[in-house]
Amino acid sequence: MAQYTINVNGKPHQVEASPETPLLWVIRDSLGYVGTKYGCGIGQCGACTVHIEGVAMRSCQMTVEGLGEKPVTTIEGLSANGDHPVQLAWLEHDVPQCGYCQAGQIMSAASLLSQIPNPTDEDINAGMAGNICRCGTYLRIHAAVKSAATKLS
Amino acid sequence: MSTQPTRRNFLKVSAAAGGGFLLGFSFLTSCEQKAVATLAPELVMPEQWVQLNGFLKIGANGVITIVSPNPEIGQNVKTSMPMLIAEELDADWEQVIVEQGKLNTDIFTRQLAGGSQSIRHGWEPLRKTGATARAMLLAAAAQQLSVPVEELTTEKGMIHHAASGQQVGYGAVAELAATLPVPETVALKAPKDFKIIGQGKKNVDARKIATGQPLFGLDVQREGMLIASIVHPPAFGMQLKSVDDSAALAMPGIRKVVTINTAPEGAELQWSDTNAFPRLVAVVGETTWQVLQAKKALKLEWEQVSAPESTEAHRAAFEEQLTNGKTEVARRDGDPEAAFASAAKIIEATYSAPLLPHNTLEPMNFFAHVTADKAELLGPIQTPEFLEKTLVSVLGLQPEQIEIGMTRMGGGFGRRLYGHFGVEAALISKAAGAPIKLVYTREDDMTQGTYRPDYLVRYRAGLDAEGKLIAFHIRGTGTNGSPVFANRFPAGAVDNYLVENFGQPSNVSTGAWRAPQSNFIAGAEQAFLDEVAEAAGKDPIDFRLELFERASKNPVGEKNDYEPERYAGVLKLVREKSNWDADSGDARGVAAYYCHDSYVAQVLDLTLDSAGKPQVEAVYCAVDCGIVVNPEGAINQVEGGIVDGIGHALYGQLTITDGKPQQDNFNSYRLIRHPEAPKRIETYFVDNGIDPTGLGEPSLPPVVGALANALYMATGKRVYDQPFIGELPG
Numbered sequence: 038m039a040q041y042t043i044n045v046n047g048k049p050h051q052v053e054a055s056p057e058t059p060l061l062w063v064i065r066d067s068l069g070y071v072g073t074k075y076g077c078g079i080g081q082c083g084a085c086t087v088h089i090e091g092v093a094m095r096s097c098q099m100t101v102e103g104l105g106e107k108p109v110t111t112i113e114g115l116s117a118n119g120d121h122p123v124q125l126a127w128l129e130h131d132v133p134q135c136g137y138c139q140a141g142q143i144m145s146a147a148s149l150l151s152q153i154p155n156p157t158d159e160d161i162n163a164g165m166a167g168n169i170c171r172c173g174t175y176l177r178i179h180a181a182v183k184s185a186a187t188k189l190s
Numbered sequence: 191m192s193t194q195p196t197r198r199n200f201l202k203v204s205a206a207a208g209g210g211f212l213l214g215f216s217f218l219t220s221c222e223q224k225a226v227a228t229l230a231p232e233l234v235m236p237e238q239w240v241q242l243n244g245f246l247k248i249g250a251n252g253v254i255t256i257v258s259p260n261p262e263i264g265q266n267v268k269t270s271m272p273m274l275i276a277e278e279l280d281a282d283w284e285q286v287i288v289e290q291g292k293l294n295t296d297i298f299t300r301q302l303a304g305g306s307q308s309i310r311h312g313w314e315p316l317r318k319t320g321a322t323a324r325a326m327l328l329a330a331a332a333q334q335l336s337v338p339v340e341e342l343t344t345e346k347g348m349i350h351h352a353a354s355g356q357q358v359g360y361g362a363v364a365e366l367a368a369t370l371p372v373p374e375t376v377a378l379k380a381p382k383d384f385k386i387i388g389q390g391k392k393n394v395d396a397r398k399i400a401t402g403q404p405l406f407g408l409d410v411q412r413e414g415m416l417i418a419s420i421v422h423p424p425a426f427g428m429q430l431k432s433v434d435d436s437a438a439l440a441m442p443g444i445r446k447v448v449t450i451n452t453a454p455e456g457a458e459l460q461w462s463d464t465n466a467f468p469r470l471v472a473v474v475g476e477t478t479w480q481v482l483q484a485k486k487a488l489k490l491e492w493e494q495v496s497a498p499e500s501t502e503a504h505r506a507a508f509e510e511q512l513t514n515g516k517t518e519v520a521r522r523d524g525d526p527e528a529a530f531a532s533a534a535k536i537i538e539a540t541y542s543a544p545l546l547p548h549n550t551l552e553p554m555n556f557f558a559h560v561t562a563d564k565a566e567l568l569g570p571i572q573t574p575e576f577l578e579k580t581l582v583s584v585l586g587l588q589p590e591q592i593e594i595g596m597t598r599m600g601g602g603f604g605r606r607l608y609g610h611f612g613v614e615a616a617l618i619s620k621a622a623g624a625p626i627k628l629v630y631t632r633e634d635d636m637t638q639g640t641y642r643p644d645y646l647v648r649y650r651a652g653l654d655a656e657g658k659l660i661a662f663h664i665r666g667t668g669t670n671g672s673p674v675f676a677n678r679f680p681a682g683a684v685d686n687y688l689v690e691n692f693g694q695p696s697n698v699s700t701g702a703w704r705a706p707q708s709n710f711i712a713g714a715e716q717a718f719l720d721e722v723a724e725a726a727g728k729d730p731i732d733f734r735l736e737l738f739e740r741a742s743k744n745p746v747g748e749k750n751d752y753e754p755e756r757y758a759g760v761l762k763l764v765r766e767k768s769n770w771d772a773d774s775g776d777a778r779g780v781a782a783y784y785c786h787d788s789y790v791a792q793v794l795d796l797t798l799d800s801a802g803k804p805q806v807e808a809v810y811c812a813v814d815c816g817i818v819v820n821p822e823g824a825i826n827q828v829e830g831g832i833v834d835g836i837g838h839a840l841y842g843q844l845t846i847t848d849g850k851p852q853q854d855n856f857n858s859y860r861l862i863r864h865p866e867a868p869k870r871i872e873t874y875f876v877d878n879g880i881d882p883t884g885l886g887e888p889s890l891p892p893v894v895g896a897l898a899n900a901l902y903m904a905t906g907k908r909v910y911d912q913p914f915i916g917e918l919p920g
Contacts, residue, residue: 038442054479055442062479066417071409072402074600075478076551077632081856084551112402119401127400131392131822134830135264136399137406137552137600162865169856171551171601172264173833174826175867 041101045070046114056102061085063101064111072112072140076169083168086141086148087111093148095167112140115147123147126185134172142168146182154190156182233285240364242323244297245275245316248364252347254281257291259298260308261572262395263602264830265886266823267308269394271316273819274309277386278320278378281360282346288394293574293594301596303572304607304702306786306884309819313881314378321376323367327360330367334358381817381879390822395598405598407569410557410627416445418474418618418626419481421488422467422638425849426698427496430469434489438473441487443480448472448621452613458583462576464640465610466699472614474622478629496697498849501544501644504669504694508646511692512540512665520676520689523746529661529686533652537725541649541714543912545669545844546642546703547853549861552600553635558615559625560585565592565616566625570599570606577609581616603834604702608640636859637851640701641844643669645710649718652686657726659684659737666711667692670700673707673714679757679784680719682750683737698846704834705887708785709894713839713912716781716895721908730780730899731765734758752784759876760791760812767874768793768810776807779899783892786884788815789876792832794868794896798904802919806836806868809896811889813873816880824885828873831889837862839894843913 039056042049045068052067059078064070064087073096076084080095087096088110096109115121123146133139142165149156149164156164161182170178236249247255256272272288275281293301300311324344331349332339335356343350350357381387398405423429435447453459453468471488475481511517530536556569565587571577574594581592599606615628645668652661662684666674672691681687703709723733738761740746741754761782765771770780774795782791793810809832818824841860845852853859894912901918902908909917 054477055483058477058479062477066477066479069411070402071404071411074406074552075408075629076553077856079632079855079857082551115401119397124400128392128396131390131396131826133264133393133396133399134266134826135551135599135601136393136395137550139399140402143400165864169551169861169863171549171603171834171861173830173837173862173867175833175862175864176829176871177826178864179867 043101043104043109044106045109046111052101054101056100058101059097060087060099060101060104060109061096064096064109070111070113074137074140076138082138083145084138084141086144086168088144088148091148091151093145112144115144121147122185122188123150123181126181126188129184130177130181132174132177132181134174138168138170142170142178146178146185149182150186150189155186233287236361240368242326242364242368243319244294245319246323248360250361250364252359252361253285253287254347254360255287255289257289259291259301260312261301261303261574261596261599262290263303263572263599263606265303265308265827266393266820267303268598269391269823270309270820271312272394273386273391274312274316275320277384278317279324280344280346283386283391285347290596290598292596293578295575301574303602304604306886306888309882310787310884317378318376321378322373325373325376326367326370327363329370330363331358334363334366387817387819388821391820392822406552406600407555407557407597408552408600408629410568410597412557412625415557415625415627416474416476416622417478417481418472418615418622418628419485419631420470420472420614420628420634421485421490422470422634423492425498426466426846427494427498427849428492429467429495430471431491431493433471437487437489438484441480441484443476444473444484445476446474446622447488448474448618450614450617450621452584452610452617454584458579460576460580462573462607462609463580463613464608464699464701466697467638470614472618474618474624474626482631499696499698500847501845504644504696505542505646507694508667511667511694512646512648515692517690517692520674520691521681522688523681523684524686526661526663526686526688530650530652530663533661534655535653535725536650537653537722538648538650539718539721539910540646541717541910542646543644543710544842545644545698545700545846546838546842547636547639547844547859548601548603548605548703549636549859550599550601550603550605553632554611554630555628556612556615557625557627558612558619560616560620563587563591567593567612567616568595568597569612569615570597571609571612572602572606573609577612580609580613584613585616585620603704604706605640608701632856633854636854640699642703642709643671643700645673647673647711647714649714651718651722653722653726657728659722659726661686663688665690665692667694669694669696669698673711675707675711675751677749677751679741679752680737682745682747682754683741685746687746697849705785705891708783708887708891709835712781712783712785712891713894713898716783716892717898717908720779720895720899720902731761731770734761734782756789756814757782757784760789760814763812763874763876764791764793764810767812767872777900777904779896779901779903781892781895781899783888783895785891786887788813788883788885788888790888790892792892792896794893794900796900796904804840804901804904804918806897808870808872809868809893811871811873812876813885813889814876814878815885815888816878816882818875819882821875824875825873827885828889829871831887832871832893833862833867835890835893836868836897837866839897839912840915841913
C-alpha cells in the first residue's frame with residue numbers, strides 16, 4: 038500500500054492503494070465517484086471511460102501509480118451543472134435504455150468532439166467503436182453525437 | 191395488483207420530507223454530496239407529503255410522487271407505468287417525481303420484469319389507481335368549495351369549477367381526500383381522451399444517467415460495507431472440494447474467506463433459483479481490487495460430479511435425436527405422412543444456434559446486510575418476490591424480516607430472473623457478519639450463465655404441383671428443451687402438420703434469454719418459409735399473406751396461438767413502408783413473428799463491403815402492440831431489440847469444451863458495436879386502440895430471419911448456423 042495524491046475533477050484527493058490498483062477502482066471505491074462503471078476490466082467495453090488530460094481513456098487500464106499527477110475528469114466532473122452539450126444531446130435524443138454504459142459513451146463522445154468538432158459518420162463510428170451498449174442504443178448515440186457537434190460548432 | 195382499492199392501501203400517512211428521502215433511494219444518501227446538480231427544472235419540494243395510497247404521495251404544493259412498482263431493466267417501465275397512473279389522475283407530468291417501489295406484496299402484485307408483461311398486466315389496475323385517487327381528490331374539492339362534485343373538472347393537477355370560476359390544486363385538497371371513503375368503482379377514460387398515454391415522455395432517470403449519479407446495484411455504498419466476490423467451479427459438472435485460504439487471508443484488506451451453499455438440503459427453492467454452482471467460496475475485504483487480487487491467491491480443489499459436456503457433443507446429440515429419435519407428438523393435423531408422399535416438391539433445412547450468455551453490461555451483484563433477525567437486500571433483480579421466498583427458506587427468516595429494494599438494472603435480458611446472486615450476497619453477509627456488496631467480475635458472470643440454450647431444428651415442407659403448401663413438419667431440440675411452439679404460425683395454415691419436440695438434459699445451466707425460444711425459432715422459421723416461398727415461385731410476402739388468409743378464413747385445428755389478421759396487418763404495413771414492391775437496390779429480407787402478444791414484421795436491407803462484410807443499411811419495422819403508452823420509449827425498445835437480434839445472430843457464440851466455457855470476456859466474446867449497427871431503423875405502430883401488449887422482446891426474434899433472408903439475397907447462399915458471420919466469406 039502507498040499514498041497517492043490524485044487530481045480528479047479539479048481537486049486533489051489523498052488515496053491509499055497498492056501501486057497496480059486500476060484508476061477505475063480508486064475512483065469508485067476510494068473516492069465514491071461511481072458514475073464511472075465497471076464492465077469488463079480489460080479495456081474492451083468502454084464503460085469505465087474517463088478523461089485523462091482531456092482525452093478519453095479506459096480507467097480500468099490505468100494504474101494509480103501510472104497516473105501520477107495527470108488530471109482526471111469523470112462523468113461527475115464533465116460539467117458543473119450536467120449541461121455539457123453532449124449530456125444535453127443525450128437527453129434530447131432520450132438515448133438510454135438501461136443506462137449503464139452511457140456515462141462511458143458520453144465521455145468518449147465529449148473527447149471525440151474536442152478533437153474533431155465536426156465529425157463525419159465514419160469519425161463517429163471510429164470514435165465510438167470502443168464503447169459497447171448492450172441494449173443497442175447505437176443509433177441514438179450516433180444521432181446525439183451529431184446533435185452535440187452542431188451545438189458545439 | 192388488486193383492481194379494487196382497499197382501505198388498507200388508502201391509508202393516510204403524512205411524512206416530513208428530508209433530502210435523502212426525496213432522492214428516492216435511501217442508499218444514495220452517503221454519496222449525495224457528490225451528486226451533480228441535475229438539469230431538471232428544480233421542483234420545489236413540499237413541506238409535507240400526503241400519502242393517498244401505496245402508489246401516490248401528494249405535496250401541498252402540488253408536486254406528486256408516483257411509485258413505480260416493477261423492476262427497471264432498461265425496458266423503461268419506470269417511466270411508462272407511472273404514466274398510466276398520471277393519466278387517470280389527470281396529473282401534470284412536469285410536476286411528477288417517480289420513485290422506485292420496494293418489494294411489497296401487500297400493495298403491489300407481479301413485481302417482476304419478464305415476459306414483456308409489465309404494461310399489459312398494469313394497464314387496468316394502474317389506471318384504476320390513478321382514477322380512484324382522482325375521484326377522492328374531486329370529492330374533497332367538492333366539500334371544500336361547497337359545489338356538487340359532478341360540476342368539477344380536472345386538468346394537469348388542478349380542479350376547476352367552471353360555473354363559479356373557482357379552482358383548487360390537488361395539493362390543497364389531498365389531506366382531506368385521504369380521509370374520505372375509497373370509491374367502489376371508477377370510470378376510466380376512453381383512449382381518445384388520453385393526454386399522457388400516447389405522448390412521448392423522456393426516460394425519468396435520463397438526467398441522473400447522463401450525469402453519472404448512483405442508480406445501479408454496483409453503485410451501492412454503505413457505512414461499514416465490505417466487498418465480496420465469489421469463485422465458482424471452472425467448468426460445468428464440477429463442484430468445490432477444498433479451500434486453502436491462508437495466502438488470500440494474508441493479503442492487505444482481506445477480512446474473511448467464507449464458503450456458502452445456496453441450495454442447502456431441505457431448502458425450498460424456486461424456478462428462479464436455477465444455478466449450476468450452489469457451493470461457492472467468497473472472499474470478503476475492504477476494496478474491490480483487493481478482493482479480486484485475493485481471489486487469485488486462493489488454492490482451490492474441485493471435483494467432477496457429472497460428466498463434462500462440449501458444444502460438439504451437444505450438436506451430435508441433437509443431430510441423433512432429430513435424425514433417429516422418437517418422441518411424443520406435440521401437434522398433428524391431417525395426415526402429414528400421406529401428404530409428404532404425394533408432394534410434388536419437398537424442401538428440408540436444418541437450423542442451429544449456439545449458447546448465448548446474457549452479458550448484461552452491469553455484471554451480477556447485490557448488497558446484503560443480514561443479522562440474526564433481519565435481512566436487508568438491495569440490488570438488481572427481475573424477480574424480487576421469488577428471491578424473498580428463497581431467502582425465507584435459506585435464511586430461516588419470516589417474510590416481514592426481509593426487506594428487498596430494487597436498483598435500476600444495467601441490463602436484464604432475462605439474466606436477473608435467476609436471483610442466486612442475491613441469495614449468495616445474503617449468505618456471505620451472514621457468514622461474514624457484515625454488510626457486504628457482492629461483485630461478480632465479467633469473467634465470473636460470463637462463465638456461469640443461465641445461457642440461452644443451444645438449439646437444432648429441422649423443417650420439412652411439401653408443396654403440391656401448383657406450389658401450394660400442403661405439408662409441414664418440425665422436429666426441434668435443444669439443451670434442456672425444444673425451441674418449438676407447437677401452435678404458433680404456420681400451424682393453422684397448413685392442412686397436414688406435425689410437430690415433434692425433443693430436449694437434451696444438461697449440466698450447463700440455461701434459462702430465459704430475451705424472447706425465450708422465439709429468439710431462435712423465429713429466425714429459423716422465417717428463413718425456412720423464405721426458402722419454401724422461393725421453391726413455390728412466390729414473392730415471400732405474398733406467400734405469407736396467403737397462409738394468413740387461409741388461417742383466417744378456414745383455420746386448421748382450433749388451438750392456434752395467434753390472430754392471422756393482425757399478423758397480416760403488420761406484414762402489409764411493412765410492405766408499404768419499405769416500398770417492398772419497388773427495388774431498393776440493396777439485398778432485402780422480410781420476416782414476421784408473433785410473441786408476447788404482439789406482432790412484428792420487418793424488412794431489412796443490407797450491402798456487402800469489398801471484403802464481404804455485411805452492413806445493414808436499413809430496417810423497416812411494423813409493430814402491432816395495441817395502444818403505445820410511451821412512443822419515445824417504445825421506439826427505443828424496438829430499435830434495441832433489432833440491434834440486439836442482429837448482433838447476436840451475426841456474432842454471438844459461447845462454446846464449451848470439457849465443461850468449460852471458452853469465452854469469458856469481450857475480447858473473446860463478440861458483441862455488436864457502434865459501426866455495425868444498422869444505419870437506419872424506421873418503426874411504425876399499428877393504431878388500433880387495442881389494450882397494450884408486450885414490447886420489450888417482440889422486435890428481436892423476427893430480425894434474425896429478415897437478416898438471414900437478406901444475406902441470402904446478397905450472397906446467393908442460405909445461412910443455417912448461427913452465428914452467421916461464420917457462414918460468410920472472408
